[in-house]
Amino acid sequence: MASSTAPRRGSPTRWLLGRLAVGLLVLFLVSVLLFLVTQALPGDIARIILGKDATAAQVADLRGRLGLDRPLVAQYWHWLTGVLGGDLGTSLDNGRPVADILAPRVLNSFTLGLMSMALILPLSVLIGVFTAYQRDSLPDRAFVAVSSLFTALPAFVVGMLLIAFFATSVFRVLPGVSNIPPGDLPWWHPAELVLPVTTLTLMGVMYLGRLVRASFIDAMDSEYAQMAVLKGLSGRRVLFRHALPNAVAASLPAASLVAAVTITGVVVVEYVYSYPGLGTELVSAVNAHDLPVMQACVLVLATAYYVFNLLADVFTTLGRSR
Amino acid sequence: MEVEVSGVTVRADATGHDIVRDIGFELARGSVLGVVGESGSGKSTLALALLGFARKGATITGGRVVVDDVDLLALPEKELRRARGSRVAYVPQDPATALNPSLSLATQLTEGLRLPRREALARVRSLLEAVGLPGDDAFLRRRPRQLSGGQQQRVAIAMAVAPGPRLIVLDEPTTGLDVSTQARVLEVVRELCRSRDLAAIYVSHDLAVVAEVADRVLVVYGGEVVEHGSLARAAHPYTRALLAAVPSSTHRHRLVPIPGRAPGIGADRSGCVFAPRCAHAAEECSSRPPLVEVPSGTLARCWRTAEVARSPRPAVVVDAAPPFSGDEILTVSGLNAGYGGRQTLFEVSFGLARGECLALVGESGSGKTTMSRCLVGLHEEQEGKIVFDGQVLAPRRDKDLRRELQYVFQNPYGSLSPQRTVESSLLVPLRHYFGLKGTEARRRAHEALDRVEIPTHLANRYPAELSGGQRQRVAIARALVCRPKLLICDEITSALDVSVQAAVVELLRSLLAEGLSMIFVTHDLAVVRSIADTVTVLNQGRVVEKGTADAVLSSPTHPYTRSLVAATLDVPDTFEHAG
Numbered sequence: 001m002a003s004s005t006a007p008r009r010g011s012p013t014r015w016l017l018g019r020l021a022v023g024l025l026v027l028f029l030v031s032v033l034l035f036l037v038t039q040a041l042p043g044d045i046a047r048i049i050l051g052k053d054a055t056a057a058q059v060a061d062l063r064g065r066l067g068l069d070r071p072l073v074a075q076y077w078h079w080l081t082g083v084l085g086g087d088l089g090t091s092l093d094n095g096r097p098v099a100d101i102l103a104p105r106v107l108n109s110f111t112l113g114l115m116s117m118a119l120i121l122p123l124s125v126l127i128g129v130f131t132a133y134q135r136d137s138l139p140d141r142a143f144v145a146v147s148s149l150f151t152a153l154p155a156f157v158v159g160m161l162l163i164a165f166f167a168t169s170v171f172r173v174l175p176g177v178s179n180i181p182p183g184d185l186p187w188w189h190p191a192e193l194v195l196p197v198t199t200l201t202l203m204g205v206m207y208l209g210r211l212v213r214a215s216f217i218d219a220m221d222s223e224y225a226q227m228a229v230l231k232g233l234s235g236r237r238v239l240f241r242h243a244l245p246n247a248v249a250a251s252l253p254a255a256s257l258v259a260a261v262t263i264t265g266v267v268v269v270e271y272v273y274s275y276p277g278l279g280t281e282l283v284s285a286v287n288a289h290d291l292p293v294m295q296a297c298v299l300v301l302a303t304a305y306y307v308f309n310l311l312a313d314v315f316t317t318l319g320r321s322r
Numbered sequence: 323m324e325v326e327v328s329g330v331t332v333r334a335d336a337t338g339h340d341i342v343r344d345i346g347f348e349l350a351r352g353s354v355l356g357v358v359g360e361s362g363s364g365k366s367t368l369a370l371a372l373l374g375f376a377r378k379g380a381t382i383t384g385g386r387v388v389v390d391d392v393d394l395l396a397l398p399e400k401e402l403r404r405a406r407g408s409r410v411a412y413v414p415q416d417p418a419t420a421l422n423p424s425l426s427l428a429t430q431l432t433e434g435l436r437l438p439r440r441e442a443l444a445r446v447r448s449l450l451e452a453v454g455l456p457g458d459d460a461f462l463r464r465r466p467r468q469l470s471g472g473q474q475q476r477v478a479i480a481m482a483v484a485p486g487p488r489l490i491v492l493d494e495p496t497t498g499l500d501v502s503t504q505a506r507v508l509e510v511v512r513e514l515c516r517s518r519d520l521a522a523i524y525v526s527h528d529l530a531v532v533a534e535v536a537d538r539v540l541v542v543y544g545g546e547v548v549e550h551g552s553l554a555r556a557a558h559p560y561t562r563a564l565l566a567a568v569p570s571s572t573h574r575h576r577l578v579p580i581p582g583r584a585p586g587i588g589a590d591r592s593g594c595v596f597a598p599r600c601a602h603a604a605e606e607c608s609s610r611p612p613l614v615e616v617p618s619g620t621l622a623r624c625w626r627t628a629e630v631a632r633s634p635r636p637a638v639v640v641d642a643a644p645p646f647s648g649d650e651i652l653t654v655s656g657l658n659a660g661y662g663g664r665q666t667l668f669e670v671s672f673g674l675a676r677g678e679c680l681a682l683v684g685e686s687g688s689g690k691t692t693m694s695r696c697l698v699g700l701h702e703e704q705e706g707k708i709v710f711d712g713q714v715l716a717p718r719r720d721k722d723l724r725r726e727l728q729y730v731f732q733n734p735y736g737s738l739s740p741q742r743t744v745e746s747s748l749l750v751p752l753r754h755y756f757g758l759k760g761t762e763a764r765r766r767a768h769e770a771l772d773r774v775e776i777p778t779h780l781a782n783r784y785p786a787e788l789s790g791g792q793r794q795r796v797a798i799a800r801a802l803v804c805r806p807k808l809l810i811c812d813e814i815t816s817a818l819d820v821s822v823q824a825a826v827v828e829l830l831r832s833l834l835a836e837g838l839s840m841i842f843v844t845h846d847l848a849v850v851r852s853i854a855d856t857v858t859v860l861n862q863g864r865v866v867e868k869g870t871a872d873a874v875l876s877s878p879t880h881p882y883t884r885s886l887v888a889a890t891l892d893v894p895d896t897f898e899h900a901g
Contacts (some may be wrong), residue, residue, distance in 0.1 A: 228419070230407075233434050
């Protein structure tokens with residue numbers, strides 16, 4: 001989470017460099033952990049991958065290809081230098097370079113995540129401000145109730161409810177399976193994107209909208225807002241010039257965390273809609289024991305998560321130093 | 323008359339009780355009316371009501387606020403908004419939270435002026451210079467957090483005056499400022515009222531400040547005006563009791579606390595509101611007295627002003643104790659301390675004789691808090707020598723040393739655990755230091771509560787159920803059960819009302835009389851005069867003057883101490899001598 005130590009001394013650049021260094025360390029640890037739980041598990045990985053029907057020669061061949069006969073550190077070093085050099089290895093499943101497999105998947109997933117974020121941010125502010133302004137009215141109370149419900153529901157339940165409602169039993173207006181053929185860009189298939197994006201947006205708005213609502217209520221109850229009223233300013237100016245910037249600034253760190261959660265949340269949502277992104281690739285790689293693909297997927301997701309977390313830290317610190 | 327207020331009543335929606343009731347006064351242009359009251363008296367509610375504003379949960383139910391022949395309370399919402407700022411303006415208590423942290427000073431000062439930006443900026447610049455701040459672009463680009471407290475308050479005053487109001491309402495504008503900063507702000511207020519022919523209402527709990535700045539004073543108690551006139555001619559028993567509770571910086575006198583507790587909202591309002599705490603109360607006080615002119619020349623809401631006037635309370639002047647000749651219980655020599663490499667204390671040395679009270683005096687940033695943290699062992703970054711009762715003190719101490727040196731914090735609202743009853747707060751140190759449990763521990767706890775005059779039936783209450791003064795006395799009792807040799811009191815009366823402060827000061831004085839040694843950290847010279855034997859004045863981390871309280875306060879030698887003494891305000895004491 002956003003553990004931010006404010007820059008007390010030294011320049012902001014130095015603080016940022018420090019944070020980046022810490023981030024690299026975290027990613028390094030992630031890679032060690034990832035390597036340990038995939039490749040270095042006790043037992044014969046090659047045997048597990050190939051199944052018990054494989055011949056001893058096949059197993060020995062795979063062990064050689066995976067480098068399992070070498071010491072652990074050497075295996076890790078080989079893998080890490082490969083990753084840093086841009087070589088993610090080749091898929092055990094079909095022999096294609098991992099980078100080639102992942103590139104379109106990353107594009108699909110990030111399209112999904114970014115489109116959702118592009119909707120989550122303005123909608124959260126709108127809904128948060130509206131409900132806060134109409135505090136204790138019927139729409140406000142309805143939003144608070146519904147958002148607690150959504151926060152309690154896992155993403156796949158929301159996804160399945162949407163499928164049930166819009167793709168199968170009730171309306172049948174949208175495709176319930178978001179299959180994007182290989183080679184196509186995701187935005188060539190807008191109808192396929194609607195339900196996954198809606199799922200992610202709903203989850204994000206229900207959470208972030210409530211935070212915006214809370215910080216907007218704080219801002220409206222603050223002494224500077226009261227002072228603005230006592231200065232004879234119009235209601236609109238008190239709202240938009242005095243309360244809103246402070247409320248949004250207070251919500252920015254949370255927004256970056258929501259972005260991190262959304263980017264990683266695509267794993268579940270993609271699976272529900274069979275959307276060909278990183279998430280589905282990760283799931284099938286796990287099923288196929290395709291170690292290099294698995295490792296690359298997790299590393300990409302971890303990096304994305306880290307970047308948005310860092311953004312949250314930066315916003316928090318900026319907010320404090322202002 | 324420029325301002326006419328009558329019958330202003332504000333009601334709490336939840337209970338239907340009046341927070342302030344039937345307030346009325348008149349005010350001429352260029353003059354300042356002080357509104358004085360203790361916490362909970364409704365003075366802030368009144369201040370806001372004068373702008374036609376009530377906080378959430380309260381409603382203005384009646385009255386007139388006429389400024390320049392326009393009744394603000396009768397205006398429709400839109401016109402009332404235009405009247406705010408341009409007819410009547412407001413200066414908040416805490417500009418640190420009342421100025422918007424994310425907007426530049428230029429924006430906040432010019433918005434709502436209904437002038438073209440160039441003219442607005444020109445007016446703001448000249449106003450900033452009038453309140454003693456730079457009016458250049460660099461200053462105008464700043465955010466509120468880049469200013470000191472005194473600068474923020476002067477910006478808030480300039481902001482109030484900018485639209486050209488006829489009346490400004492100042493709600494405790496100098497609370498939380500140092501005396502010298504306070505003196506500058508008061509000077510600005512007076513000067514602006516004079517030069518712009520402004521009427522001002524100055525709300526404060528501080529009688530000395532109000533007496534200094536205001537032409538006439540409105541004393542508010544329990545949401546009602548109990549007296550209106552000059553403090554020096556006070557006739558109402560509440561006003562007189564308040565004045566008797568205020569310490570003076572020029573002479574040491576016995577402080578007389580007001581017994582009982584201020585009425586909350588919803589108290590019985592059929593009779594005189596002050597009667598339950600009044601020494602002069604009689605049968606007739608069960609019906610509500612009118613606000614009438616009394617012989618002393620003020621308007622007072624009291625049936626018995628004649629009797630009150632016949633029983634003057636002469637100020638009991640207490641002689642300062644003879645200089646102590648005993649051994650020193652605490653000697654600080656060459657103490658340097660700092661935070662993260664930045665030095666805040668420089669070569670501080672002083673000594674405290676056994677049974678003596680030493681006042682550590684300084685303004686914010688003087689290093690007095692660091693000093694007391696060093697003494698009590700909460701500060702690591704220090705070098706120098708502190709000798710306590712023959713032992714050299716290091717930041718890490720054994721149990722006995724920690725027990726013998728007790729600390730009472732400034733804010734009784736934060737220093738007591740809200741989860742513990744009064745008694746159980748006292749049992750913790752008894753178990754920790756003496757291993758006492760059960761009946762014996764309870765007996766010791768009750769003994770200490772008795773000593774600080776907390777009635778036994780409060781022992782099982784939680785801090786939230788106690789008043790500020792009661793909490794502070796519990797905090798003192800918690801220190802006393804440890805049987806300390808030295809008590810360090812960090813500004814322990816600054817969060818309390820004067821009538822309650824008087825009780826705490828008198829309590830400390832009686833503890834001193836019993837032989838306890840004490841270090842009293844404060845910025846309030848009047849409190850110093852009433853309690854301290856010797857004074858050490860800190861300025862920017864250095865000791866600039868030390869000596870007996872009488873010598874330092876009556877004939878200060880260092881320029882800093884002199885300016886401090888000059889900036890300290892006192893209530894008029896004419897009535898005490900005139901009777």
